[in-house]
Amino acid sequence: MSAKKKTPPSFEEALIELETLVVGMEDGELSLEDTIKHYEHGVALGRNALQALDEAQQRVQILSENGSQQTAQDFEADEA
Secondary structure, eight states: OOOOOOOOOOHHHHHHHHHHHHHHHHTTOSOHHHHHHHHHHHHHHHHHHHHHHHHHHHHHHHHHHHHOSOOOOOOOOOOO
């Protein structure tokens, strides 16, 4: 049997799954072993989500650079 390589979930799917894991752990009804498994899975999901954000930021930066020769600046949301 050949093992299929599972593709990581999308950013949005990872956030939903992370929220589900957190709720499950906060309920306090999991065994210690299951809590650790949930935590490990959550760490992996978090890393995948951060990687997706980094890739999106790089894509936006590339698109911005193609439009002008300005340097990239940090995004600052309006507080109004």
